Amino acid sequence: xxxxxxxxxxPRAAVILRETGHDTETVVEERLQGGADEKxxxxxxxxxxxxxxxxxxxxxxxxxxxxxxxxxxxLRHPKPxxxxxxxxxxxxxxxxxxxxxxxxxxxxEPGRVRIHEE
Numbered sequence: 073x074x075x076x077x078x079x080x081x082x083p084r085a086a087v088i089l090r091e092t093g094h095d096t097e098t099v100v101e102e103r104l105q106g107g108a109d110e111k112x113x114x115x116x117x118x119x120x121x122x123x124x125x126x127x128x129x130x131x132x133x134x135x136x137x138x139x140x141x142x143x144x145x146x147l148r149h150p151k152p153x154x155x156x157x158x159x160x161x162x163x164x165x166x167x168x169x170x171x172x173x174x175x176x177x178x179x180x181e182p183g184r185v186r187i188h189e190e
Contacts, residue, residue, distance in 0.1 A: 073168060074142065076116050078125035079105040081147075082154050085124070085161045092165040097121065109136070117141050122173050124164070126152070131177060138188065143173035148181050156182075 077086050079099040089096040097119075099105050104112060109129050113136050116123045122143035123130060130136050130144050138144045147160045164180050177188040 073172070074119070074121045076112075076119065076121040076123050078112070078123065078127060080126040081124065081161075082158060084154075084158055088158065088161045088165055089124075092168070094165075094168070113141065124161075126157070131179065133177065133188065138177040139175045141175070143176055143178065145173055145178045145180060148179055150182075 073094045075089055075094055075096045077089075077096060077098040081098070083098065083100070086096045086098050099112065104115065109127065112123065113130070117140065120142045122145060123141070124145045124147065126147055128146060131146050136144060145164065147157060147164070149156045149160055160180050160182065163182075167180070167185050171185075171187075179186040179188075
């Protein structure tokens with residue numbers, strides 16, 4: 073699977089996904105930080121990469137329709153500290169072994185993944 077990690081994620085999140093066999097790029101590595109959400113969404117569409125982010129704006133189905141993308145994954149944790157967010161990335165990596173986020177919005181929370189499909 074191909075991923076683009078938003079600038080709001082710790083760089084170790086990319087390491088986790090790479091170690092589990094995923095082609096992962098980051099907004100920071102590509103110097104795309106600070107850009108508009110629409111621009112990032114367009115880049116992900118063009119590159120056919122699933123976006124992984126903490127930004128709830130990307131859960132707006134009208135502005136960012138997941139069916140027109142390789143998928144959108146929003147990580148949500150009630151205590152969003154680095155350690156807990158990296159645990160969500162491990163949870164995501166495990167879920168990816170069984171399910172495919174392409175064309176869907178996933179909200180990854182501790183112990184569950186909510187999936188929006190058209």
